[in-house]
Amino acid sequence: MHMRSLERVNKELWLILSMFVIAMLLNFIVDAQRMMLSFYTLPTLGSAYLYGRRHATFTALGSVLLVVLLTLSPSTLGRGAGDAVTLGTWLDLTAWGGILIVTGYLMGSLYEHKNVQLLELRETYNGVLTLLQHFISKDEYTEHHSYRVSVYASRIAAHLQLSADRIEDVRAAGLLHDIGKLDISRDLLYKAAQFTPEEYHEMQSHVEKGVAMLETVGGSLRRVIPIVLSHHDKFDGSGYHTTRGKEIPLEARIISVADVYDSLTSDRPYRKAMSPFEAKDILLKGRGTDFDPYVVDAFLEAFRFGEMDVRSLAVA
Numbered sequence: 001m002h003m004r005s006l007e008r009v010n011k012e013l014w015l016i017l018s019m020f021v022i023a024m025l026l027n028f029i030v031d032a033q034r035m036m037l038s039f040y041t042l043p044t045l046g047s048a049y050l051y052g053r054r055h056a057t058f059t060a061l062g063s064v065l066l067v068v069l070l071t072l073s074p075s076t077l078g079r080g081a082g083d084a085v086t087l088g089t090w091l092d093l094t095a096w097g098g099i100l101i102v103t104g105y106l107m108g109s110l111y112e113h114k115n116v117q118l119l120e121l122r123e124t125y126n127g128v129l130t131l132l133q134h135f136i137s138k139d140e141y142t143e144h145h146s147y148r149v150s151v152y153a154s155r156i157a158a159h160l161q162l163s164a165d166r167i168e169d170v171r172a173a174g175l176l177h178d179i180g181k182l183d184i185s186r187d188l189l190y191k192a193a194q195f196t197p198e199e200y201h202e203m204q205s206h207v208e209k210g211v212a213m214l215e216t217v218g219g220s221l222r223r224v225i226p227i228v229l230s231h232h233d234k235f236d237g238s239g240y241h242t243t244r245g246k247e248i249p250l251e252a253r254i255i256s257v258a259d260v261y262d263s264l265t266s267d268r269p270y271r272k273a274m275s276p277f278e279a280k281d282i283l284l285k286g287r288g289t290d291f292d293p294y295v296v297d298a299f300l301e302a303f304r305f306g307e308m309d310v311r312s313l314a315v316a
Contacts, residue, residue, distance in 0.1 A: 040067060044104040052115075053108030060104035064097035145262055148310050150174030152258035153251075155307045159298040160254070170251045173227035177255055180210030180228075190269055204240055207232060224251075231255040236289045245292075253292040257283060257299050260290075261308065276309060 040063040048056035153174040157167045211229050230252035237244030264279035287296040
């Protein structure tokens with residue numbers, strides 16, 4: 001945690017320093033003083049956009065101090081060794097510096113306000129996810145299964161080093177991948193005997209039904225629609241659809257592994273749960289046919305770290 005914070009601070013310092021260097025280079029290239037001063041807004045605006053009000057205000061103050069030092073230096077701003085800085089120049093610099101600091105403060109405030117709004121949207125998004133996920137609780141297995149799949153898939157995605165946004169999409173898709181089962185009869189969901197062809201087709205239809213439900217939600221949840229649509233597609237093209245390999249979204253390939261693993265390690269009406277090691281062996285046998293080898297390797301890595309067992313966790 002400390003190393004990550006240190007890396008972030010170093011990146012901030014290097015970014016701001018590089019902006020100062022650019023501004024100083026332009027300072028020597030451009031002769032017109034007023035034009036030159038405009039370049040010193042670059043570090044302030046960049047700091048406001050990336051880091052917020054506090055950074056922007058300090059960056060603006062640093063820019064003002066740097067310009068004052070350059071003004072006092074006779075070798076800059078086109079002055080000779082005997083030239084003095086006029087009162088008018090100092091007034092111009094004072095007005096410019098004040099405006100720059102106020103600009104940094106206001107732009108940074110806008111950045112922080114935007115972040116607060118994004119946080120509120122994220123909380124709303126998570127609330128909608130929770131509500132939708134509870135709708136899945138037509139039976140206890142489906143609700144708990146969806147929760148566990150979301151956890152397993154998120155951990156696999158982390159080992160694949162996906163970005164935070166893509167991991168969030170994987171988590172959401174895991175929670176909602178079986179939402180179409182709301183429109184499947186309870187008798188069929190609980191059936192212990194083998195499905196007839198008609199029943200199997202009805203069970204397959206939960207994918208399209210789930211997509212139809214999610215299409216009405218819109219917003220960020222639309223990103224999970226291709227994942228939900230493809231989570232039963234197989235790597236060799238023998239799944240619900242004929243898509244194969246990298247034609248299947250990576251997030252869907254992750255959900256596929258997590259979904260099968262949890263199904264195998266859970267009690268079902270037609271069979272008892274397998275052990276995690278038995279389920280792992282089945283996933284290994286399907287590597288390259290049913291499942292993406294790259295995803296299976298990430299699953300094995302998570303498995304070795306003990307991350308593929310959430311049996312004792314409560315459903316949120």
